[in-house]
Amino acid sequence: MGKTLFDKIWDSHVVDTIEDGPSVLYIDRHLIHEVTSPQAFAGLDKRGIPVFRPEKTVATADHNVPTEDQHLSIKEELSRLQVEKLAANTVKHGITYYGLGSEDQGIVHVIGPEKGITQPGRTMVCGDSHTSTHGAFGALAFGIGTSEVEMVLASQCILQTKPKRMRITVDGQVRKGVTAKDIILYIISQIGTSGGTGHFIEYAGPAITALDMEGRMTVCNMSIESGARGGMIAPDETTYNYLHGTRYAPEGDAFFQKVEQWKKLHTGKDAVFDKEYQFDARDIEPMVTYGTNPGMGVKITGQVPQPEEIPGASRGSYNKALQYMELKPGAPMIGQKVDYVFLGSCTNGRIEDLKAFAHFVKGYKKSGHITAWIVPGSKKVEQQARQEGLEEILREAGFEMRQPGCSACLAMNEDKIPRGKYAISTTNRNFEGRQGPGSRTFLASPLTAAATAITGRITDPGTFHP
Amino acid sequence: MSIPQFTTLNSTAIPLPVENIDTDQIIPARFLKATSREGFGENLFRDWRYNDEGSPNKDFVLNNPAYGGQILLAGKNFGSGSSREHAAWAIIDHGFRVVVSSFFADIFKNNALNNGLLPVQVREAFLQKLMQAVQSDAQTSITVSLEDQTIRFAGGQESFEINAYKKHCLLNGLDDIDYLLKQKDRIEAFEQKQLKT
Numbered sequence: 001m002g003k004t005l006f007d008k009i010w011d012s013h014v015v016d017t018i019e020d021g022p023s024v025l026y027i028d029r030h031l032i033h034e035v036t037s038p039q040a041f042a043g044l045d046k047r048g049i050p051v052f053r054p055e056k057t058v059a060t061a062d063h064n065v066p067t068e069d070q071h072l073s074i075k076e077e078l079s080r081l082q083v084e085k086l087a088a089n090t091v092k093h094g095i096t097y098y099g100l101g102s103e104d105q106g107i108v109h110v111i112g113p114e115k116g117i118t119q120p121g122r123t124m125v126c127g128d129s130h131t132s133t134h135g136a137f138g139a140l141a142f143g144i145g146t147s148e149v150e151m152v153l154a155s156q157c158i159l160q161t162k163p164k165r166m167r168i169t170v171d172g173q174v175r176k177g178v179t180a181k182d183i184i185l186y187i188i189s190q191i192g193t194s195g196g197t198g199h200f201i202e203y204a205g206p207a208i209t210a211l212d213m214e215g216r217m218t219v220c221n222m223s224i225e226s227g228a229r230g231g232m233i234a235p236d237e238t239t240y241n242y243l244h245g246t247r248y249a250p251e252g253d254a255f256f257q258k259v260e261q262w263k264k265l266h267t268g269k270d271a272v273f274d275k276e277y278q279f280d281a282r283d284i285e286p287m288v289t290y291g292t293n294p295g296m297g298v299k300i301t302g303q304v305p306q307p308e309e310i311p312g313a314s315r316g317s318y319n320k321a322l323q324y325m326e327l328k329p330g331a332p333m334i335g336q337k338v339d340y341v342f343l344g345s346c347t348n349g350r351i352e353d354l355k356a357f358a359h360f361v362k363g364y365k366k367s368g369h370i371t372a373w374i375v376p377g378s379k380k381v382e383q384q385a386r387q388e389g390l391e392e393i394l395r396e397a398g399f400e401m402r403q404p405g406c407s408a409c410l411a412m413n414e415d416k417i418p419r420g421k422y423a424i425s426t427t428n429r430n431f432e433g434r435q436g437p438g439s440r441t442f443l444a445s446p447l448t449a450a451a452t453a454i455t456g457r458i459t460d461p462g463t464f465h466p
Numbered sequence: 467m468s469i470p471q472f473t474t475l476n477s478t479a480i481p482l483p484v485e486n487i488d489t490d491q492i493i494p495a496r497f498l499k500a501t502s503r504e505g506f507g508e509n510l511f512r513d514w515r516y517n518d519e520g521s522p523n524k525d526f527v528l529n530n531p532a533y534g535g536q537i538l539l540a541g542k543n544f545g546s547g548s549s550r551e552h553a554a555w556a557i558i559d560h561g562f563r564v565v566v567s568s569f570f571a572d573i574f575k576n577n578a579l580n581n582g583l584l585p586v587q588v589r590e591a592f593l594q595k596l597m598q599a600v601q602s603d604a605q606t607s608i609t610v611s612l613e614d615q616t617i618r619f620a621g622g623q624e625s626f627e628i629n630a631y632k633k634h635c636l637l638n639g640l641d642d643i644d645y646l647l648k649q650k651d652r653i654e655a656f657e658q659k660q661l662k663t
């Protein structure tokens with residue numbers, strides 16, 4: 001019987017399996033950031049052991065960093081100390097570090113792919129749940145906790161129980177105005193925030209393979225929002241073209257030899273999945289969330305659901321969410337007033353996202369009452385946006401580009417949505433307080449964010465006539 | 467190094483009948499700036515536990531003096547969202563040894579086990595029964611035995627699953643890193659093999 005893509009990579013990285021227990025899985029690349037690594041390094045120190053394979057770990061500072069005046073020292077003391085700790089730990093252990101001021105700095109899940117650290121067939125981990133992003137390249141990538149970060153630093157391996165396999169196929173093609181973000185928000189609204197738990201997802205089908213790498217990353221990024229350990233997409237020409245010429249990809253002939261190996265990384269015809277879902281791309285419209293978890297999404301042309309539409313057991317969370325969001329059952333999503341627009345994060349802070357947003361707002365003006373934060377995912381995205389004239393277009397429309405980092409995605413720096421305010425956000429989580437204490441989040445695509453930024457109210461980018 | 471051992475726990479419980487409690491609720495991101503594992507308990511469930519101006523929210527169960535104990539009872543899909551291990555540290559730092567729910571998010575479960583916090587997954591019906599018992603009598607005593615893999619109270623008993631290896635680690639207070647460090651030879655042999663392909 002044929003193997004799934006997931007099985008091929010997993011099985012070829014098993015060093016050993018404990019009877020009735022987890023496997024020892026070898027990790028090809030380990031990414032770290034300032035928030036989830038200090039206790040792991042402290043653990044190594046306590047044991048008096050070094051990092052086993054420092055050349056296989058790459059570090060960046062992203063969660064805590066300010067998005068203005070990055071050339072100055074970080075104002076907030078605890079944030080500064082945490083970033084300094086990371087810098088010191090990487091020096092001590094000989095780990096490559098892309099810190100503030102480096103031309104390579106950026107959100108960990110944006111820089112891994114753009115530098116070619118992320119490659120098909122690799123196992124990758126990071127102390128961060130959105131490590132699933134890297135699966136877009138046909139890598140086996142998943143988020144881990146700090147104790148596990150310590151395991152990988154100590155041994156380049158992790159003890160892990162093999163998840164089950166799930167395939168989600170999206171047939172047909174999406175219509176204009178529907179983006180990768182809408183596809184994944186739609187999927188999560190259908191399978192729920194625990195629908196993927198215990199599983200590793202492979203996304204397949206024409207609507208998925210038609211996506212560019214940025215779109216594929218957006219889809220894989222939010223796998224964790226369905227509870228899945230990770231998501232992946234088989235590599236193809238789109239993948240190879242993206243990687244060709246990136247810093248860490250093989251050069252010259254070696255690249256094409258690699259491609260021949262990568263071509264074997266796909267699910268066999270008769271391979272079996274533990275669970276399968278099939279969706280039709282034509283059912284997908286621009287999506288927006290109304291509640292406080294990413295599964296609470298509806299078509300933008302829809303309404304806040306009525307209590308009767310919610311299964312009994314979930315009614316409690318639903319009531320709590322509406323109370324927090326101050327929304328009424330049956331209220332239409334289109335036309336809801338918005339105060340903040342946030343374009344950024346490892347979900348939608350890549351160059352194609354900035355491009356889509358900028359082209360949409362070109363020739364219009366930002367609504368007067370909207371505060372907009374446009375935060376590129378990395379220094380490279382920032383530079384490219386400048387070179388390609390996107391910054392100029394944005395400026396003319398009344399938007400300002402900030403400096404790279406996680407920013408208002410989790411509000412660990414100064415970029416916090418104020419209490420009670422509504423934000424339309426291209427990020428991945430609408431949890432209570434996620435974007436700042438008391439903040440209220442509508443998750444949506446860059447196009448929906450752009451249309452909304454112009455009108456000041458939730459607006460369908462497909463039928464936008466200002 | 468080691469994790470705290472777990473064998474049997476006899477305790478009252480604190481009921482939190484909310485589904486989908488994500489790790490941003492357990493410990494909000496703005497409190498993740500420490501570089502040690504201690505002290506996170508103070509900010510456990512911060513935004514539910516305190517009012518906007520910082521006074522304790524009397525309606526939140528952790529502020530209700532009637533309830534106490536080392537067991538947290540929570541609704542379905544506990545620990546979803548961010549992989550932050552700080553969530554497990556905060557729960558432990560507050561004094562819990564067990565979380566009971568009808569469903570746990572994967573990364574949270576691993577993080578809990580790696581720190582000696584036992585996630586006990588039970589059927590929804592059992593959880594509801596237990597939740598009601600504790601809500602009507604805060605003194606309800608609950609026994610969790612890791613050896614037998616059972617949880618019981620006056621109103622019922624249920625067994626729970628745990629991976630045999632993790633059970634062994636928890637019963638003996640062993641951690642995964644010690645295990646991995648002993649595998650160095652095999653890991654190096656694997657690297658050699660990988661270089662050739």
Ligand code: SF4
Pocket residue numbers: 062063107108109128130345346347405406409410427428
């Ligand atoms: S952008 Fe948001 S989701 Fe992505 S790594 Fe940063 S905080 Fe996490």
